Amino acid sequence: MIDLPAFRGRLSYDTALAPYTWFRVGGPADVLASPADEDDLAYLLSALPAEVPVTVVGVGSNIIVRDGGVRGVVIRLGGRGFGAVETAADHRVIAGAAALDASVAKAAAEAGIDGLAFLRGVPGAIGGALRMNAGAHGGETRDVLIEAQGFDRAGRRVRFDKAAMGFSYRHSQAPDDVIFTRAEFQGRPGERAEIEAEMARISAAREASQPIREKTGGSTFKNPPGGKAWQLIDAAGCRGLVVGDAQVSQMHCNFLLNRGAATAADIEALGEEVRRRVLETSGVTLEWEIKRIGYARG
Ligand SMILES: Cc1cc2nc3c(=O)[nH]c(=O)nc-3n(C[C@H](O)[C@H](O)[C@H](O)COP(=O)(O)OP(=O)(O)OC[C@H]3O[C@@H](n4cnc5c(N)ncnc54)[C@H](O)[C@@H]3O)c2cc1C
Structure with a gap:
């Protein structure tokens, strides 16, 4: 437990982060904090011992939270x-x-x-x-x-x-x-x-062009200079590729999908397999655009 007597926002412990991400995967935050306003956020940050790691998330449309979760305090700013x-x-x-x-x-x-x-x-x-x-x-x-x-x-x-x-x-x-x-x-x-x-x-x-109603994280990889990530992924034969319950979207192959029961490890392994195949076929090393946070399980 952390001691924050003057904190006015919400704090919860060992809280699942998956519901706060588009992919709907990943482990818990040790602490999830939603400060009430800017003063409350400033107080939280100044009162937390410097060795406590702090991670901020938005609405989780560009992150993979790994299955082991995130140590320390995860801050999510609320609409209010x-x-x-x-x-x-x-x-x-x-x-x-x-x-x-x-x-x-x-x-x-x-x-x-x-x-x-x-x-x-x-x-x-x-x-x-x-x-x-x-x-x-x-x-x-x-x-x-x-x-x-x-x-x-x-x-x-x-x-x-x-x-x-x-x-x-x-x-x-x-x-x-x-x-x-x-x-x-x-x-x-x-x-x-x-x-x-x-x-x-x-x-x-x-x-018409993106699987926007799926559990996804948007564009997985940055477009390399002068090229398009999706074209390289397509040329490497990865459209529709599956690892566990994660799949490269058929509609837009720079998008990865959680078909329902994927783990973060499935999605990350699929991404790494795509990178490996693209490097093999085109000699291009794709750079992750999606931010991966936390620790693998175990
Ligand atoms: C279907 C779909 C389509 C998409 N299309 C596009 C697109 O066309 N163009 C595009 O650019 N992106 C696109 N994205 C990706 C995503 O929407 C953007 O990157 C967006 O800006 C991420 O915002 P977020 O609030 O979801 O951040 P998160 O995914 O929660 O976090 C992303 C990063 O921002 C950091 N962050 C979040 N909030 C803060 C904060 N308050 N202060 C400091 N750091 C913070 C996090 O720590 C993390 O590193 C798409 C995603 C999806 C799912």
Whole structure:
């Protein structure tokens, strides 16, 4: 048990993380903490002894939690304290880290703010978008970010402008210990009806091309420079490949699926087998985009 007398949020022990991930696999967190607000998060981080590992998760659309679970404290920011979305002067949007990307896109569209419609296509929350430089349909988080704020492992507030975020493809160089709590985005003037029509097109395109109703983690591997991961995976004969109850999607072969009873070990082993076969056939080493956290069982 950890001693946090002034903590106002929710704490639970030995708590299954699988329900908090799209893949629905993985072991428990020693402690799962949902702080009430930013002050509560700062208190939690400063009060936890420095040797206690801290991991943050968003809505789990780009992670595999390994079957042995995650040691230390896993922080999940809830919608109540961290989910607000506001529009502001000069076509800006301010969003909490727990706000769903799609909600941010919707709020921007309703206010006639263009430039954020691409977020309609990313099923994560803003904290994950900042960490992953999420992008789709010609837009990326780095195109619209003004500033991100958060807290370091010691509970000190930190701020990063776009340059300090060190964005590259599906990556930010912000220090690994930073937990983002909010972001400010710059949009541009637009027509609500046109933005909403673009969002509807994005939605339809994804329905047609991605297994978005399955237990998946989105794109498994980053596209290598000048290439497409799915084409290499297809060329290596991996479409539909199965390990345990994990399968390479038939619809989009850079997506892995939990068909129902897969373990995290099945999914990770399938991913590694795909990497091995792609290296053998194309000489390309695919890099994982999905974050794998925690320990294998046993
Ligand atoms: C069907 C499907 C389609 C997808 N399509 C796309 C796509 O088109 N484009 C795209 O970019 N991604 C896509 N993804 C991947 C995923 O949605 C994005 O990477 C998203 O940004 C992850 O957000 P999340 O809240 O789910 O983060 P999680 O998956 O929970 O975490 C991802 C990483 O972000 C970190 N993180 C989460 N919250 C915070 C925080 N508050 N502070 C600091 N770090 C944090 C975690 O520690 C972890 O390293 C797709 C996923 C699925 C399942």
